[in-house]
Amino acid sequence: xxxxxxxxxxxxxxxxxxxxxxxxxxxxxxxxxxxxxxxxxxxxxxxxxxxxxxxxxxxxxxxxxxxxxxxxxxxxxxxxxxxxxxxxxxxxxxxxxxxxxxxxxxxxxxxxxxxxxxxxxxxxxxxxxxxxxxxxxxxxxxxxxxxxxxxxxxxxxxxxxxxxxxxxxxxxxxxxxxxxxxxxxxxxxxxxxxxxxxxxxxxxxxxxxxxxxxxxxxxxxxxxxxxxxxxxxxxxxxxx
Numbered sequence: 001x002x003x004x005x006x007x008x009x010x011x012x013x014x015x016x017x018x019x020x021x022x023x024x025x026x027x028x029x030x031x032x033x034x035x036x037x038x039x040x041x042x043x044x045x046x047x048x049x050x051x052x053x054x055x056x057x058x059x060x061x062x063x064x065x066x067x068x069x070x071x072x073x074x075x076x077x078x079x080x081x082x083x084x085x086x087x088x089x090x091x092x093x094x095x096x097x098x099x100x101x102x103x104x105x106x107x108x109x110x111x112x113x114x115x116x117x118x119x120x121x122x123x124x125x126x127x128x129x130x131x132x133x134x135x136x137x138x139x140x141x142x143x144x145x146x147x148x149x150x151x152x153x154x155x156x157x158x159x160x161x162x163x164x165x166x167x168x169x170x171x172x173x174x175x176x177x178x179x180x181x182x183x184x185x186x187x188x189x190x191x192x193x194x195x196x197x198x199x200x201x202x203x204x205x206x207x208x209x210x211x212x213x214x215x216x217x218x219x220x221x222x223x224x225x226x227x228x229x230x231x232x233x234x235x236x237x238x239x240x
Contacts, residue, residue: 005030007072008217009063009116011053011108012081012129014039017179020210021079025217029077032070034063034112053082053108054100060108060115067119075119077217080109080153081129083146090144098145105149110156113171122168123223127216128157129209130173132233154229161227170226174212177233179204199235208232 012018013033038048051062084104086097133143134150154173161171178194180203212232216222
């Protein structure tokens with residue numbers, strides 16, 4: 001029996017946020033995860049492609065080939081959640097850290113979105129997962145390269161939304177704040193500094209982030225939303 005569920009290609013599904021997203025979408029989407037280290041068992045993600053976001057062109061080529069081999073010619077969703085952060089001040093950031101951060105967080109997003117454009121159907125949704133580090137910084141956890149990459153990701157989102165809107169393809173960003181799970185607060189000092197500035201008085205959870213991504217993927221509830229940065233940070237950016 002043919003699988004008629006909409007197809008979602010996603011990176012970063014092995015993270016806490018990615019796992020939470022898989023649980024929210026399981027059964028309603030056919031999920032294809034791209035990861036350097038796929039889990040031994042497919043679990044909720046259902047299908048895996050082994051690749052490396054840091055290698056130029058590799059992930060885009062691997063995903064394109066995988067879709068072809070699976071005879072998938074229509075994709076309804078793409079989530080770029082894969083990312084890496086080095087918590088260094090600008091003067092301490094090495095060339096390797098800069099290039100690696102840009103490759104994983106930004107370049108791979110550009111390569112994946114443009115490679116998948118031919119199979120993205122009208123009504124498809126692209127969600128690029130960004131960070132408040134694109135808009136603000138903290139002396140407790142400086143991340144110059146990460147912030148620059150995420151700012152670039154927000155810019156890429158806006159340009160793709162403008163270019164592809166007439167094709168019925170929506171492109172948005174989920175801009176995450178400090179999380180208790182996944183990529184987020186790394187040490188107690190950072191949490192102690194940030195909590196007084198978070199309007200809701202708590203760190204975010206992986207599920208908080210996943211629910212925002214699911215909202216933007218759903219054509220029934222977000223069909224008129226594109227080119228938007230959906231900030232999910234508990235109010236950190238308005239009070240810091």
